[in-house]
Amino acid sequence: MHEPTPITLRHCGKTFADGTLALQPLDLDIGAGETVVLLGPSGCGKTTTLRIIAGLEFPDPGGVVMFGDSDVTPLPIEQRGVGMVFQSYALFPNMTVAENIAYGLRVRRTDPAARRRRVDEMLSMMQLGPFAERRIDQLSGGQRQRVALARAIAVQPRVLLLDEPLTALDAKLRDALRADINQLLRSLHITAVYVTHDQAEAMALGDRIIVMDRGRIAQTGTPQQIYRAPANAFVADFIGTMNRLPAVPEAGAWRVPGGLVPRQDNAAGAAQPARAELLFRPEDVALARAEEAHLGGSVVTALFLGNYTRLLVDVGAPAPLVVDTTRRDAWHAGDRVGLRLDTGHLITLSEALAA
Amino acid sequence: MTTTSRRGNAYWLQLALTLLVCLFMVVPVALSVLAGLTNNIFIGVASGLTTRWLVEVWSLYRNTIFLSLGIALACLACTLVLGVQAAYYMALRRGRITRLIEELLMLPVAVPGLATALGLILLYGGWQAFRTSWVFILVGHVLFTLPFMVRSVLAIMSAIDIRTLEDAAASLGASRLQRFFTVVLPNCRQGILAGALMVVTLSVGEFNLTWMLHTPTTQTLPVGLADSYASMRLEIGSAYTIVFFFMIIPLLVLMQGLSALGARARKHQPLADSAGATSGADPLSPSEARHA
Numbered sequence: 001m002h003e004p005t006p007i008t009l010r011h012c013g014k015t016f017a018d019g020t021l022a023l024q025p026l027d028l029d030i031g032a033g034e035t036v037v038l039l040g041p042s043g044c045g046k047t048t049t050l051r052i053i054a055g056l057e058f059p060d061p062g063g064v065v066m067f068g069d070s071d072v073t074p075l076p077i078e079q080r081g082v083g084m085v086f087q088s089y090a091l092f093p094n095m096t097v098a099e100n101i102a103y104g105l106r107v108r109r110t111d112p113a114a115r116r117r118r119v120d121e122m123l124s125m126m127q128l129g130p131f132a133e134r135r136i137d138q139l140s141g142g143q144r145q146r147v148a149l150a151r152a153i154a155v156q157p158r159v160l161l162l163d164e165p166l167t168a169l170d171a172k173l174r175d176a177l178r179a180d181i182n183q184l185l186r187s188l189h190i191t192a193v194y195v196t197h198d199q200a201e202a203m204a205l206g207d208r209i210i211v212m213d214r215g216r217i218a219q220t221g222t223p224q225q226i227y228r229a230p231a232n233a234f235v236a237d238f239i240g241t242m243n244r245l246p247a248v249p250e251a252g253a254w255r256v257p258g259g260l261v262p263r264q265d266n267a268a269g270a271a272q273p274a275r276a277e278l279l280f281r282p283e284d285v286a287l288a289r290a291e292e293a294h295l296g297g298s299v300v301t302a303l304f305l306g307n308y309t310r311l312l313v314d315v316g317a318p319a320p321l322v323v324d325t326t327r328r329d330a331w332h333a334g335d336r337v338g339l340r341l342d343t344g345h346l347i348t349l350s351e352a353l354a355a
Numbered sequence: 356m357t358t359t360s361r362r363g364n365a366y367w368l369q370l371a372l373t374l375l376v377c378l379f380m381v382v383p384v385a386l387s388v389l390a391g392l393t394n395n396i397f398i399g400v401a402s403g404l405t406t407r408w409l410v411e412v413w414s415l416y417r418n419t420i421f422l423s424l425g426i427a428l429a430c431l432a433c434t435l436v437l438g439v440q441a442a443y444y445m446a447l448r449r450g451r452i453t454r455l456i457e458e459l460l461m462l463p464v465a466v467p468g469l470a471t472a473l474g475l476i477l478l479y480g481g482w483q484a485f486r487t488s489w490v491f492i493l494v495g496h497v498l499f500t501l502p503f504m505v506r507s508v509l510a511i512m513s514a515i516d517i518r519t520l521e522d523a524a525a526s527l528g529a530s531r532l533q534r535f536f537t538v539v540l541p542n543c544r545q546g547i548l549a550g551a552l553m554v555v556t557l558s559v560g561e562f563n564l565t566w567m568l569h570t571p572t573t574q575t576l577p578v579g580l581a582d583s584y585a586s587m588r589l590e591i592g593s594a595y596t597i598v599f600f601f602m603i604i605p606l607l608v609l610m611q612g613l614s615a616l617g618a619r620a621r622k623h624q625p626l627a628d629s630a631g632a633t634s635g636a637d638p639l640s641p642s643e644a645r646h647a
Binding site for chain 2: 084
């Protein structure tokens with residue numbers, strides 16, 4: 001396989017024919033061999049970004065798409081040497097599994113012997129050997145997915161683009177295939193861009209996640225950075241479960257609904273916001289006895305989820321707090337509980353950011 | 356056993372009604388066929404059966420049969436080239452404008468054939484060579500049948516999401532021409548075939564337009580049929596109907612079989628079915644109307 005290719009987008013915006021701005025002009029650098037996940041709700045511009053990289057859409061004037069040192073901006077998709085996996089797989093119904101995988105090589109007029117070798121290699125790599133002569137409508141969803149991947153990488157593309165490839169599958173299969181794809185991307189050492197709206201998928205697959213919101217990048221970072229240090233309220237809400245408490249500063253502490261939370265940051269140096277918002281994950285808050293608790297509230301619901309119990313606790317904030325505990329007590333609606341926060345993992349957003 | 360016998364009454368009633376309706380539709384056809392094979396219709400079958408009327412039709416109207424077939428094939432060629440391209444274009448660029456074009460394409464079907472013909476005559480009537488050639492009729496037939504081809508192909512293109520298949524083929528490096536021949540055409544075969552059969556059937560049976568557009572030297576089969584009913588012995592008209600049946604029924608059977616095949620292969624292909632129904636009624640109507 002040849003050297004992986006980095007991708008660079010410069011000032012790539014997209015305005016659709018009807019005048020809607022699908023994508024604010026953005027810059028993006030994707031390293032050679034890196035797996036980047038574009039994550040966001042539908043309509044956030046992630047698919048448009050992918051299609052611009054693919055050459056299925058062209059950026060508004062001024063935008064530049066580079067694959068390594070070559071400017072591919074004016075090239076249509078068939079001249080960019082990309083491999084693409086579609087949400088609906090888009091396998092050719094008029095061809096068998098083997099013919100689908102061979103298609104890219106066929107249109108390139110690869111020598112038949114080499115073509116056959118490559119197809120066999122793909123079939124065994126994707127464990128599709130027994131299905132080589134099957135028609136597409138005789139395959140299960142998971143098998144179709146693997147054919148789509150095999151077809152895309154058979155031509156040894158410079159970059160691999162995946163547009164929500166697991167969305168059409170059921171949850172269990174999705175988990176298994178997610179692991180397969182992860183392994184595949186590592187072993188291929190190929191630059192890959194993966195679009196999804198599923199944050200768990202993004203966490204599992206991405207070297208780097210780009211969270212998008214309303215046509216712009218909300219945050220870029222490793223899965224850990226995105227999860228532990230969301231840059232703004234949108235990212236905080238979109239990734240995982242996040243508790244939010246409105247907070248007013250007091251001496252050395254935050255006054256929040258249901259109690260006081262000690263401040264970790266050095267308040268003396270920093271500018272003092274009039275109001276702020278405290279964010280924390282369900283795993284960063286624990287049940288505590290009254291004298292150790294920062295907050296008090298009453299249980300709204302207790303959901304037993306097997307290895308842990310998820311409590312919804314009303315402390316007087318706009319939304320009840322989500323608390324995960326492994327304790328084996330039985331809780332009932334209305335029970336009073338004390339909560340202690342892991343103050344080292346609090347995220348503080350000043351109101352301006354939290355808007 | 357008891358349940359079937361209990362349902363018995365309703366069942367027999369239904370069967371009787373069905374048979375009655377069948378008779379209602381089949382008897383005129385059978386009578387017409389019989390008339391074409393009878394020596395003298397005013398005496399009846401007692402006068403004996405003969406094929407001499409069929410021979411007479413062949414010698415009198417042979418040319419209309421060949422002209423009809425020729426026009427139908429030429430019409431098929433035109434609608435294949437134009438219709439598949441148009442459907443392909445519209446499937447790739449789904450939008451307000453293509454939807455409008457789709458509606459406009461249906462106009463020649465909605466507007467009475469006589470009006471379309473009148474328009475053509477007003478526009479090209481002065482162009483003598485064109486007006487008197489069979490190509491003039493061909494133009495009318497293409498206008499009339501094109502929407503059926505476009506809708507049939509467009510339906511299957513939307514059903515299989517040809518846009519994404521195209522994108523996929525392009526991502527694998529296929530040029531526009533390669534995509535069209537290796538992905539688009541093979542996957543739309545069913546719709547193209549259904550459309551093609553419909554176009555041929557409609558063209559062979561077309562009367563309204565053709566009656567206005569034809570000249571004495573460019574009579575098609577249905578026009579000849581009308582002519583024979585009006586000016587010949589009833590037996591000749593009836594024998595002519597038999598010839599018409601021989602041409603049209605295989606097409607209808609083929610079309611029915613194809614749409615059944617399509618329905619089995621794909622869950623929904625609504626247009627091929629409904630269009631099959633309209634064409635099933637349409638080509639027969641001139642002869643039936645004449646007969647009544």
